[in-house]
Amino acid sequence: TEGLKEVNLVVHAGEIVGVAGVDGNGQRELVECIAGLRPITGGWLTIGGTPPHRALREPGLLGLIPEDRTSQGLVGDFDVAENLVLRSYSRAPFSRQGFLNWKAIYQHAQRQIAKFDIRCAGPMVPVRSLSGGNQQKVVVARETESDPALLVAAQPTRGLDVGAVETVLALLRQQRDRGAAVLLVSTELSEVLAVSDRVVVMHKGEIMGEVEPDLQFMNQIGRMMLGSRLAPPEHETLL
Numbered sequence: 378t379e380g381l382k383e384v385n386l387v388v389h390a391g392e393i394v395g396v397a398g399v400d401g402n403g404q405r406e407l408v409e410c411i412a413g414l415r416p417i418t419g420g421w422l423t424i425g426g427t428p429p430h431r432a433l434r435e436p437g438l439l440g441l442i443p444e445d446r447t448s449q450g451l452v453g454d455f456d457v458a459e460n461l462v463l464r465s466y467s468r469a470p471f472s473r474q475g476f477l478n479w480k481a482i483y484q485h486a487q488r489q490i491a492k493f494d495i496r497c498a499g500p501m502v503p504v505r506s507l508s509g510g511n512q513q514k515v516v517v518a519r520e521t522e523s524d525p526a527l528l529v530a531a532q533p534t535r536g537l538d539v540g541a542v543e544t545v546l547a548l549l550r551q552q553r554d555r556g557a558a559v560l561l562v563s564t565e566l567s568e569v570l571a572v573s574d575r576v577v578v579m580h581k582g583e584i585m586g587e588v589e590p591d592l593q594f595m596n597q598i599g600r601m602m603l604g605s606r607l608a609p610p611e612h613e614t615l616l
Contacts, residue, residue: 379418380406381582388527388558393549395573395590396562398602403582404562405444408531411560412441425526432527436465440520440552444531444562446509450516453505457497458486460504461519493518493548510541517548521557528552531562546572566598580604 380403388394396404409415410422413429424432424439432439443449451460462471462482470481486500493514497507504515513533521528530549534542549572553559563569569576573590578601586607588594601607 381410383420384582384584386577386584388560390526390558391553391556392574393553393559393561393572395569395576396560396579397566397569397576397598398564398579400564402579404531404579406582407579408441408444408529408562411527411529412439433464436468436523438526440523440525440528440557442513442516442520442528442530442533444535446512446516447505451504451512454503456501457490457495457504457507457515458483458500460515461486461489461500461522464519465522489518489522494544508541510537510544513537513541513545514548517545521548521552524555525557527558527560529560529562532564533561534563534565534568542568578602578607 382403384403384407386394396407398404406415410417411424411429413432417429422429427435427438429439433441447453452463455463459466459482462485465471466477466482471478471485483500489495490497490500495507495514495518496511504512507515517533528549533545533549537545546568549559549561553574561569561573570590570592575587576590576594576598577587578585578598580602581604585601585605586597588597588607597607
């Protein structure tokens with residue numbers, strides 16, 4: 378795939394893998410390939426054994442928090458309830474014989490608003506009227522509703538205030554703790570270190586290495602972000 382070079386990455390159930398790096402080094406292409414939004418021209422990728430082009434259509438496989446919630450994650454003129462069922466409106470109980478079941482849709486929205494503490498005047502207000510943090514809660518609520526095997530979060534805290542950032546990161550931890558595989562792509566290194574179980578660094582479409590999320594590895598992370606590949610441990614060095 379254009380923008381990526383021989384990326385080899387496995388995300389296991391029950392862990393958060395953080396992808397660090399300067400913006401524009403293949404992170405967007407990686408997310409789009411995983412989500413089936415960009416064709417894969419070499420190699421292979423599966424989510425629980427399913428090709429990515431089908432993963433977004435099948436409940437329980439993939440949840441996607443896109444990097445731009447306003448243009449990619451939400452329909453601003455739709456109300457909160459409608460945005461919460463963008464992935465599931467065609468299935469029961471939200472649809473019957475081709476007709477939307479509005480009672481079920483709004484009851485579902487009220488439950489999700491309470492569960493995720495979405496601050497809004499009600500399920501019928503346009504989602505564009507919500508604060509950035511509450512808009513992101515709508516996206517997270519929708520994308521985690523089916524308990525996906527893999528949750529991909531691309532720049533999930535961009536543009537949010539401190540309180541909203543902590544809320545979103547806590548929601549990612551909850552997904553990890555229930556057994557989901559979580560891929561966190563962020564240019565905010567402090568956030569990647571705070572929530573990840575492993576950290577990989579991308580530069581010019583390549584993964585330069587992997588480290589533990591520990592401040593003692595800051596120098597190595599910085600060098601990898603600038604293009605230096607992480608040297609293997611001494612016992613793995615090839616002579």
